[in-house]
Amino acid sequence: MIKGIPATVNLVRLSSFVLDILTVIIYYKVKMSSLDRIKELEKQRNRILKQILAFRSMLPGAYKEVYCKCGKPNCWCYKKGGHLFRRITWSENGRSKTKAIPEEDISWIKELTENYREFQKKRRQIKELERILKELIGEYAKAVIKKSRRQRDYL
Numbered sequence: 001m002i003k004g005i006p007a008t009v010n011l012v013r014l015s016s017f018v019l020d021i022l023t024v025i026i027y028y029k030v031k032m033s034s035l036d037r038i039k040e041l042e043k044q045r046n047r048i049l050k051q052i053l054a055f056r057s058m059l060p061g062a063y064k065e066v067y068c069k070c071g072k073p074n075c076w077c078y079k080k081g082g083h084l085f086r087r088i089t090w091s092e093n094g095r096s097k098t099k100a101i102p103e104e105d106i107s108w109i110k111e112l113t114e115n116y117r118e119f120q121k122k123r124r125q126i127k128e129l130e131r132i133l134k135e136l137i138g139e140y141a142k143a144v145i146k147k148s149r150r151q152r153d154y155l
C-alpha cells in the first residue's frame with residue numbers, strides 16, 4: 001500500500017475519482033518504475049488541467065424550485081400548494097445569497113452551476129494527483145540516491 005492513502009476501511013468514504021486514481025496507482029506500483037509512474041501522473045494532471053481551463057462560463061450555487069404562499073387570503077395558493085419560484089442560492093463571503101431566476105434563464109443557470117460543480121471536482125482531482133506526485137517524487141529521490149551510493153564503496 002502507498003503511504004498516505006487510507007486503508008481499506010476508509011476506502012468506502014473515498015469518492016469515485018480517488019478510487020480511479022488509486023486503481024491507476026496500484027497498477028503502476030506493480031508494473032512501473034517510480035519514474036514512469038511520475039510521468040504517467042503528470043500526464044493525467046495535465047489532461048485534467050486542460051479540462052479545467054476549457055470551462056468558459058460557470059456559476060457557484062444551487063438551482064432550487066420552491067413553492068411559496070404569497071400571503072394574499074383570496075389567492076388560490078392560500079388553500080393549496082403555493083406559487084413556484086425558481087432560485088439560485090450561493091454563498092458569498094460567508095453569507096448565503098438567493099436570487100430569483102427569470103424563466104428564460106433556467107437552463108442557462110442549470111448549465112453554469114453544473115459547470116462549476118465539474119470545475120470544483122476537477123480541482124480536487126488535481127490536488128489529489130499532486131499529493132500523490134509529491135510522494136512519488138520522494139520515492140524516486142530515495143531510489144536514485146540509493147543507486148548512486150552503490151557506485152562507491154565508501155558511501
Ligand SMILES: [Zn+2]
Binds near residue numbers: 070071075077
Ligand atoms: Zn398566491
